Amino acid sequence: MDFDSNYEIATTVDYILNRGFTRIALQFPDELLKDSRRVVRALKDELRSRLRPPSETARSDGLGGVRLFVMADTAYGSCCVDEVGASHVAADCVVHYGHACMSPTSTLPALFIFGKASVNIDACAESLASCCSTSVMPILVLFGLEYAHAMQDLKDKLMLRSSHLCDSNSAVHYANIPCSSMEPSENVDFDRRPTDSHNSATDDVTSNGSSESNHRQTIQATVNYKYGLGGLTWNLADGQKMEDYLLFYIGSDNSAFANVVLTFNSCELVRYDAEDSCLVKESTHHKGILKRRYYLVEKAKDANIVGILVGTLGAAGYLHMIHQIKELIEAAGKKVYTLVMGRPNPAKLANFPECDVFVYVSCAQTALLDSKEFLAPIITPYEAMLAFKGGSQWTGEYVMDFRDLIASSSLKVENTNEGARFSFLQGGYVECINLEENQEQKERSLVLAEATKLALSLDKNRTDSILFKGTATTGAEFLAARTYQGLDMPIENNSPQPFLIGRTGKASGYEREGRKKET
Secondary structure, eight states, rough: OHHHTTHHHHHHHHHHHHHTOOOEEEEEOOGGGHHHHHHHHHHHHHHHHHSSOOOTTTTTTTSSSSSSEEEEEEEEEEOOHHHHHTTTTTTTEEEEEEEEOOOSSSSOOEEEOOOOOOOOOOHHHHHHHHHHHHHHHHHEEEEEEGGGGGGGHHHHHHHHHHHHHSTTOOOOOBOOOOOOOOOOSSSSSTTTTOOOSSSSSSSOOEEESHHHHHHHHHHHHHOSSSSETTEEEEEOOOOGGGSEEEEESSSSSSSHHHHHHTTTTTEEEEEEEEEEEEEOOOOOHHHHHHHHHHHHHHHTTTTTTEEEEEESSSSSSSHHHHHHHHHHHTTTTTTEEEEEOOOOHHHHHHHHHTTTTEEEEEOTTTTOOOOOOOSSEEEEEEHHHHHHHHOOOOSSOOOOHHHHHHHSSTOOOOOOOEEEEEETTTTEEEOOHHHHHHHHHHHHHHHHHHHHHHHHHHHHTOHHHHHHHOOOHHHHHHHOOOOOOOOSOOSSSSOOOOHHHHHHHHETTEHHHHHHOOO
């Protein structure tokens, strides 16, 4: 594939010049960083060719005042637009390269360059035609965004191969990408309601132009498409549901595919692996993922201390989601802490052993963090709603995008005390913490912390079981119940210790060691 075509150099320059941007942040994932210098060189050459003869305001470099900044090593997932990194260089917009989750931005417009991954059109069309001949259900073709460039060729090839299966009233339907540019969504309408229980196509993706035309096209995209997921949008025939379709996914087994599988877990699904040019039927593995997620929900119900992990600082609505989750957890009578640490890993989370469970607020494609190395389970906002909202039951529906939770009434806080509930993990009834007692406990937290500090300093030979009984419900209680609270500072002797002279010489032979050998 031609380099300029793969990175859409001409399209990027059109976007920059038409919008009048002068400070452009180019965001590359780690796997594409090797091409960043070549991309910058190609963009500069294209800009110079467009700006000739140079205008009066053009600088000597012939770029018309346009400056390009390369961003890498994002603080969070590389699929999201790094607005924080772009703000460090006062960028006017972000050009995002590679795999993208298409989460709406908060402050900056963005252009997405998905790339053009290679795919064997003949083999893919043959696999799709085979599904057409064997399936009694209509087929919906979904794909990774990097394969969008090949969809028209696939349609044409399928029409030639099996025209009797793909007529004007085709049994094969294709998702599409409305646009590859996006406008910021600072004023998100959190009172909107999705048109369906699954993710509705309300992403603020627009084309180039004025803000008014962008707004009109955003509304038009919302009206025209009933379904949307990860940048893809599609319609279904009247009276039909997603369960009535066979999903044919083109792409690798990555986070985008996991998003499709979990969101539409009740649909029959096959995947065409474009790298190996083969058809893969996915069933057992991803059913196991759903069972694992349900187990984590049950485990979260028994938690007393919950940590909210901030997994994005750019996706529109993330602060609203954090506030709603915090209110939900506090209404359930549990202690909550909010943690900002960039990309979570086992070493970072191990510094917070008092947290029984973590809620990860991030984009849909980075929401699943499930590794045996983590000491505590990490759940999604939807799973937190199932765990901490009284009376919630899992119906089989799974929501990956937290914006769909904001749009629904699922996270509405209700001060209902269930009394006792049955714990599947403990095998018995567990009494829920009273909300009034929990409020009093929060008011005593500072006093408890000071008392704990005093007790630790006065009594080194204390017995932890005498101080506290039961499971800790705050960080201070957890600290007091630990057998190791850190290094103890000696309070009886504050005088400095005398220094000692160490050995001199090389590690292979110190001076004194040499004398011993001679003797």
